Each structure stands twice: as structure tokens, then as C-alpha cells.
Amino acid sequence: MRTEWSDLWRKLASQDLMTGEAGESRMVERWAGLARRLDDPGEQRPDPVLEFVLDRLDAGTTVLDIGAGVGRWTIPLAQRARAVTAIEPVEGMWRALQDRLVSRQMENVTIVSEPWSDADVPAHDVAVAAYSMYTSPGLAAFARKMEACSRRLCGMAMRIPAPGGVIGELSETIHGEWHDSPNFVVGYNALLEAGLTPNVFVEPAAARYWTDRTMGEAAARARRHLRLADGRFDGVIMETLERRLVRTGEGYRWPDWMRAALVWWEPGRACEALSGQALGIGP
Numbered sequence: 001m002r003t004e005w006s007d008l009w010r011k012l013a014s015q016d017l018m019t020g021e022a023g024e025s026r027m028v029e030r031w032a033g034l035a036r037r038l039d040d041p042g043e044q045r046p047d048p049v050l051e052f053v054l055d056r057l058d059a060g061t062t063v064l065d066i067g068a069g070v071g072r073w074t075i076p077l078a079q080r081a082r083a084v085t086a087i088e089p090v091e092g093m094w095r096a097l098q099d100r101l102v103s104r105q106m107e108n109v110t111i112v113s114e115p116w117s118d119a120d121v122p123a124h125d126v127a128v129a130a131y132s133m134y135t136s137p138g139l140a141a142f143a144r145k146m147e148a149c150s151r152r153l154c155g156m157a158m159r160i161p162a163p164g165g166v167i168g169e170l171s172e173t174i175h176g177e178w179h180d181s182p183n184f185v186v187g188y189n190a191l192l193e194a195g196l197t198p199n200v201f202v203e204p205a206a207a208r209y210w211t212d213r214t215m216g217e218a219a220a221r222a223r224r225h226l227r228l229a230d231g232r233f234d235g236v237i238m239e240t241l242e243r244r245l246v247r248t249g250e251g252y253r254w255p256d257w258m259r260a261a262l263v264w265w266e267p268g269r270a271c272e273a274l275s276g277q278a279l280g281i282g283p
Ligand SMILES: C[S@@+](CC[C@H](N)C(=O)[O-])C[C@H]1O[C@@H](n2cnc3c(N)ncnc32)[C@H](O)[C@@H]1O
Pocket: 066, 067, 068, 069, 070, 071, 072, 073, 087, 088, 089, 090, 093, 114, 115, 116, 117, 129, 130, 131, 132, 133, 134, 135, 136
């Protein structure tokens, strides 16, 4: 059966748990912890996807960081570039970013507190969106606007779902759909369907896997990913986790990896409209 990737993206993006007031406050709470870790030099981790972007900037570059969050990318981008415009609609997130900028006395970042679809910004050299398109049902429109606002490079970072992962197995059992949420596989195919043909940088094989201290925490993680508000599926979840998670000294390790891809293109080049037939996806 042929998959309609744009429709699948739309469906998964519309189900995202981070939408609505409750979802936003859960996100702000979770990211407040991350912001603290980002400011701890002992917790710094390499980010090859961010490095790919940083390598293409110089002291004269202007950058648009769409969905900046607490500034995980914004701050390193602004340390390399001339100026960064950070688009971040959620108040708790942009206030945390603002605090981090003030504590570093960084003055080359402008925050625009609007969603990307409403933001009115001039063209920058580079436009990036790191994991911030997951709640936008129209991925192609998101990308087209990035292209309209950038002169040299557009890049979208998205997570790659683990092929042999537990979440995919559970999602298929519970929801009848292997993809539990928007991700690179669905996103890249949706962009192809829309006539975009971007390049892809895949971060080197990840050695990072989810680990939960207890089975209860692992089950809570599964329920969160699968958007389950009650315990109706706890039986199948526990059976699957007991069969698939590996006991380690730190707890229970999932086979699901954490790995990302950067979908990137040069404006006006990879976004030329191609016919579906030329891509082999037409009727
Ligand atoms: C998963 S966080 C990633 C933040 C940051 N880019 C990073 O990688 O650390 C996603 C962020 O995108 C923001 N976001 C979601 N939808 C957005 C939209 N339509 N326009 C701009 N920002 C958006 C959210 O508020 C959130 O702060």
C-alpha cells in the first residue's frame, strides 16, 4: 500500500503532546532541567548535526534559529556568527533563553516570540530549525518559508527513529502505525512528495540509548511516546519491555537509539519543483 507521507506527517504532528497549554507547560518544565545541564561544563556532549551547521558559518553570517527553545543551538550559533534571530513562541522557553543570553552578556541575538508561520523576518544567510517542526502539520509550507527567508543554507534537524526499536513495535501493536510521532523518515518523504529534494547529513552511528532506572520509569516513557493517558495498554507494554529491555548496572537499556539527521539545501537549488514522475513517486 502506498504511504501518503504528507498526510502521515500531518496526522502525527496534530497528535503531538507538546501542543496546548498543558503540553507547553510540561515542555517548559522538562527543558528547564536541560537548560541547567547545558550550563554545566561537565555535561557537554558533542552534537555532530550542530557542528555541521557551525562549520558553514563565519563571523559575518546571519542566522535564523527557528524554534530556538532554551537556546541549545542559539548560543553556539551566536558565538560563531554575526547575529542570530531566535524564533520561539513559548514564553517559558524564550524567557529561559533570554536569561542564558543575559548571563553570558551576549548581545547579538534577537528573540521573536511568535510561531514560525506568523513571524515576519527579513532574509538571513542561514535558516535552521532543530526539532521544532514536529507540531507543524504543513511541513512543506514550513520549509518553503525557511527558503524564502534564507540566502545560503536551510537546515532542518529531525530525529531518526530506531528501526528495531521498542516504541515502533508498541506503536504498531497499539495504534496500527509504526511511526509514533513526526520524524526524519516521515519528514523527508513528505518533503519529496512536495517536490523538494534536500541533502541529508546523518550523524555518525550513535552510542546513545535510552536507559531508565526502573521498569516503572520505562513504562512511563512508553506511555508518553505512545500518547496514552491511561493504563489500558499496560499489559502489552510490560510484556514488551520485559522481553526487549536489557538490564545494566544503571537500570534498563532500550534498543531504541538517539540519532539525528540534518535535512539541508541551498535555497533555490534543492527546492525546485520536480514532478512526482521524475522522482518515481507519481501515478
Ligand atoms: C524540541 S524543542 C527544540 C529546541 C531547540 N531547537 C533545540 O534543539 O534544543 C522545540 C522548540 O520548538 C518550538 N516550536 C514548536 N513549534 C514551533 C513553531 N511553529 N514555530 C517556532 N517554534 C516552534 C517549541 O516551542 C520548542 O521550544
